[in-house]
Amino acid sequence: MTIVHLKHFRPATFVALLAVCGAAAAQQPQVKERPIPQVVKKDGRYALMVDGAPYLMLGAQAHNSSGWPGMLPKVWPAIEYLHANTLEIPVYWEQIEARQGQFDFSVVDTIVTQAREHHVRLDLLWFGTWKNGSQHYMPEWMKADPARYFHLIDKNGRPADSPSPFCTASQELDIRAFTAFMRHLKAFDTQRTVIIVQVENESGTWGSVRDYSPAAQKLFDGLVPADVLKAVGKPDGAPANWQEAFGPEAEVNFHAWAVATYVGKVAAAGKAVYPLPLYANAALRDPIKPGAPGSYEAGGPTDNVISIWKVAAPAIDIESPDIYMNDSVAYLKVLELYHRDDNPLFIPETSGSASVARFFFSALGLQAIGFSPFGLDYSNTPSVPAAAPATAPAAAPGPQDQFAPTAQNYRLIGPMMRDAARLNFEGKLQAVAEETGTPSQTLHFGAWNATISYGGGRGGRAPAANTAAPTGRALVAQLAENQFLVAGYYCRVDFRPTAADKRRQFMRVDEGTYENGVFKFIRILNGDETDNGLNLRAEPIALRVSLGVY
Numbered sequence: 001m002t003i004v005h006l007k008h009f010r011p012a013t014f015v016a017l018l019a020v021c022g023a024a025a026a027q028q029p030q031v032k033e034r035p036i037p038q039v040v041k042k043d044g045r046y047a048l049m050v051d052g053a054p055y056l057m058l059g060a061q062a063h064n065s066s067g068w069p070g071m072l073p074k075v076w077p078a079i080e081y082l083h084a085n086t087l088e089i090p091v092y093w094e095q096i097e098a099r100q101g102q103f104d105f106s107v108v109d110t111i112v113t114q115a116r117e118h119h120v121r122l123d124l125l126w127f128g129t130w131k132n133g134s135q136h137y138m139p140e141w142m143k144a145d146p147a148r149y150f151h152l153i154d155k156n157g158r159p160a161d162s163p164s165p166f167c168t169a170s171q172e173l174d175i176r177a178f179t180a181f182m183r184h185l186k187a188f189d190t191q192r193t194v195i196i197v198q199v200e201n202e203s204g205t206w207g208s209v210r211d212y213s214p215a216a217q218k219l220f221d222g223l224v225p226a227d228v229l230k231a232v233g234k235p236d237g238a239p240a241n242w243q244e245a246f247g248p249e250a251e252v253n254f255h256a257w258a259v260a261t262y263v264g265k266v267a268a269a270g271k272a273v274y275p276l277p278l279y280a281n282a283a284l285r286d287p288i289k290p291g292a293p294g295s296y297e298a299g300g301p302t303d304n305v306i307s308i309w310k311v312a313a314p315a316i317d318i319e320s321p322d323i324y325m326n327d328s329v330a331y332l333k334v335l336e337l338y339h340r341d342d343n344p345l346f347i348p349e350t351s352g353s354a355s356v357a358r359f360f361f362s363a364l365g366l367q368a369i370g371f372s373p374f375g376l377d378y379s380n381t382p383s384v385p386a387a388a389p390a391t392a393p394a395a396a397p398g399p400q401d402q403f404a405p406t407a408q409n410y411r412l413i414g415p416m417m418r419d420a421a422r423l424n425f426e427g428k429l430q431a432v433a434e435e436t437g438t439p440s441q442t443l444h445f446g447a448w449n450a451t452i453s454y455g456g457g458r459g460g461r462a463p464a465a466n467t468a469a470p471t472g473r474a475l476v477a478q479l480a481e482n483q484f485l486v487a488g489y490y491c492r493v494d495f496r497p498t499a500a501d502k503r504r505q506f507m508r509v510d511e512g513t514y515e516n517g518v519f520k521f522i523r524i525l526n527g528d529e530t531d532n533g534l535n536l537r538a539e540p541i542a543l544r545v546s547l548g549v550y
């Protein structure tokens with residue numbers, strides 16, 4: 001556990017805060033205190049434990065300016081339409097500390113209270129020192145004093161639109177505000193409606209690879225901390241400065257270390273008062289052909305500096321990618337880069353476009369603890385659309401058409417969420433999404449191979465959506481040696497024994513739907529419905545498949 005730095009709390013503020021927290025707690029209905037959510041690791045796999053069991057976040061992130069009571073009526077109907085179980089929504093530093101040292105958590109309380117009414121959990125996003133590389137969410141009184149709360153200096157000697165990671169005045173205030181926020185949550189939220197918190201948003205810098213101020217330059221010319229060298233696999237190297245140790249990557253590594261150290265201190269202070277899972281999100285660099293430093297946001301937890309973040313910000317449980325890519329090769333590469341032995345896979349932001357929704361299954365296949373498309377609320381539409389059961393784009397696509405594939409995912413997985421999360425944590429679940437130009441994929445389960453095939457929709461071919469774009473996706477989980485759970489859309493699943501001299505027979509295929517975590521039997525599938533494999537179309541059904549050989 002990281003040590004908290006409380007020295008910046010003035011006693012008066014502290015007492016005032018305790019009073020506020022106490023009052024908040026007193027207003028709460030009497031509910032049993034639930035365990036604090038946590039990230040756990042077992043046998044090399046991770047789970048997000050919520051209410052004492054593995055939880056899969058079926059998330060949706062609201063637009064940046066939707067975290068206001070007046071906007072929530074445009075958020076909840078979207079969450080309901082999507083069948084999301086978790087809303088990601090910002091908490092703005094400029095809102096909670098509009099006046100220096102005076103914290104107002106009334107909007108946070110409104111969001112938490114309304115989330116409970118809508119039966120969803122929350123991932124609150126701390127828009128503090130950094131938001132997309134800039135300091136735009138610092139309170140106005142800080143922005144008005146750039147001499148004190150200074151920006152970093154670019155290579156041309158000019159202040160960039162990005163805070164300096166060496167500005168201790170800003171850091172102390174961020175620590176104080178974030179700690180106050182976490183302390184308030186601890187008192188207000190014994191129900192654990194808030195299950196995870198993002199610390200800053202896409203921290204780092206656009207337009208400058210590092211801080212070139214004289215103070216920063218001095219540190220850059222100094223020795224790389226030994227724990228950083230060790231973390232990046234240079235344990236035996238002689239002491240070296242950043243340039244000597246990292247050559248062309250020196251500046252970007254230095255900036256990552258500086259930003260992570262700052263964010264790590266904020267996170268550690270908050271975690272010391274309330275140990276919720278914490279994560280940091282990254283604006284990515286190209287996963288296939290990464291450009292040179294300067295071509296992507298520097299300093300945040302991009303794939304090349306995850307190890308530096310791990311050592312400089314140990315209170316951050318997860319480094320996570322914001323994936324705004326449609327191409328399956330690039331998308332899958334990002335998932336692979338962030339699915340590490342020292343890092344659970346969590347996608348806190350991804351494009352909300354219809355074509356990306358299927359990658360939810362790809363993430364599941366790498367034991368993701370959560371997935372959350374961005375901008376899925378109705379704040380940009382003149383009125384809240386009537387809930388339409390659309391699964392295919394209409395002539396003039398509206399938000400429901402864009403949201404429909406995600407709604408389809410969550411409608412299927414939501415009722416079986418606890419089973420899916422548990423099976424994944426136990427290493428029994430695999431999942432895939434259709435890739436352009438790949439007609440089938442095979443999953444290996446000991447004595448069985450499961451083949452997922454896509455396309456066609458006619459005769460003996462697998463079902464496809466009425467669109468040229470790939471949409472197929474499936475999960476297969478092994479329930480017993482010869483028994484599987486199968487679910488997904490627009491594909492065909494079949495099984496083959498790995499023993500070459502054996503052939504499979506379906507002993508029994510039950511089709512049903514999950515309701516509140518329980519499989520409800522509808523019928524036994526047989527004949528045309530199983531002879532060519534198991535077809536998954538547009539309906540949210542689940543199959544329990546018993547196999548035999550002959």
Ligand code: DGJ
Pocket residue numbers: 064132201202322349374
């Ligand atoms: C990534 C950021 O993290 C979000 O807050 C938002 O600005 C999106 N980009 C917009 O596409």
